[in-house]
Amino acid sequence: MALEKQVSIPAPLVNWLRAAERVVVMTGAGVSAESGVPTFRDAQTGLWSRYRPEELATPEAFGRDPRLVWDWYRWRRDLVQKAEPNAAHHALVQMETHVHQMTLVTQNVDGLHRRAGSRSVIELHGSLERARCQGCGQRAQEWPETDEELPRCSLCGDLLRPDVVWFGEALPRAAIEQAAAAALGCDLFLVVGTSGVVEPAALLPYLAKDQGAVLAVVNPEETPQSEVADFFLPGRAGDVLPVLIQQAWPQA
Ligand code: BJW
Numbered sequence: 286m287a288l289e290k291q292v293s294i295p296a297p298l299v300n301w302l303r304a305a306e307r308v309v310v311m312t313g314a315g316v317s318a319e320s321g322v323p324t325f326r327d328a329q330t331g332l333w334s335r336y337r338p339e340e341l342a343t344p345e346a347f348g349r350d351p352r353l354v355w356d357w358y359r360w361r362r363d364l365v366q367k368a369e370p371n372a373a374h375h376a377l378v379q380m381e382t383h384v385h386q387m388t389l390v391t392q393n394v395d396g397l398h399r400r401a402g403s404r405s406v407i408e409l410h411g412s413l414e415r416a417r418c419q420g421c422g423q424r425a426q427e428w429p430e431t432d433e434e435l436p437r438c439s440l441c442g443d444l445l446r447p448d449v450v451w452f453g454e455a456l457p458r459a460a461i462e463q464a465a466a467a468a469l470g471c472d473l474f475l476v477v478g479t480s481g482v483v484e485p486a487a488l489l490p491y492l493a494k495d496q497g498a499v500l501a502v503v504n505p506e507e508t509p510q511s512e513v514a515d516f517f518l519p520g521r522a523g524d525v526l527p528v529l530i531q532q533a534w535p536q537a
């Protein structure tokens with residue numbers, strides 16, 4: 286009851302959600318903010334405050350200074366391992382149990398949706414939990430991490446790098462194709478906690494809207510997509526999503 290006083294969900298959106306056969310939810314860094322994971326465009330803290338993420342998440346930065354980039358990713362992986370999924374991640378797990386066909390597409394590399402229990406998650410930008418060889422492409426789930434030596438491929442000896450998508454790199458083909466197909470076939474597209482500026486992910490809501498889907502955005506701030514959305518729910522994902530689910534499926 287207390288939650289419902291703070292968050293107001295438009296009744297037509299609740300009805301659309303309840304009736305929708307195919308729902309796509311696309312999340313960004315904001316969905317993990319309440320787990321204590323800094324968003325991508327937040328000012329970095331501590332050791333990393335003098336670096337801009339946009340300048341570290343590039344193949345050029347890795348080419349110039351792989352030690353620096355690995356240290357940043359190691360710091361972020363440690364932080365994420367200590368974090369727990371929040372009310373927004375859990376609400377999306379609930380949603381999956383009610384919607385006939387739900388596709389969860391995330392730009393996040395933190396694995397928190399999977400840890401919360403979401404069953405099928407499309408990770409557009411890779412994962413902090415994997416590395417891959419910059420030479421032969423071999424993937425690794427575990428690798429030695431020391432301050433002295435950079436991790437190397439067990440097959441060819443070339444440098445391992447985080448298995449994430451940096452600026453200027455192509456997204457994993459299967460992931461973006463599945464996400465685009467889901468956007469083209471959905472009745473409702475819900476965008477949660479993303480600044481909506483990084484392409485091609487940022488284009489998916491428009492694909493959905495252009496083919497007739499209802500578009501809804503959850504974010505404390507306006508975004509390019511909130512301006513064209515049918516519903517803008519201003520607020521934090523962990524406040525808004527549990528109320529949305531509770532109103533759509535009150536018995537559950
Ligand atoms: C809350 C909240 C709460 C806070 N609740 N909300 C012009 C110049 C140069 C490049 C380009 C250009 N135009 C287009 C490009 C291409 C480029 C791009 O889009 N750049 C833009 C920045 C302009 N895109 C690419 O380069 C992509 N590749 C590509 O285009 O390839 C072409 C190609 C084709 C074929 C062959 C070869 C190449 C790749 C993009 C990869 C993005 N990678 C990153 C790093 C991943 C690894 C890592 O994490 O380290 O992905 S960048 C970063 O941005 C990360 C994120 O997933 C992504 C999106 O960020 P997100 O999630 O939106 O986070 P924030 O921080 O921006 O926003 C947080 C939001 O949460 C805010 O709105 C808050 O209000 C909100 N929030 N608290 C709900 N509690």
Ligand code: ZN
Pocket residue numbers: 418419420421422423438439440441442443
């Ligand atoms: Zn290799």
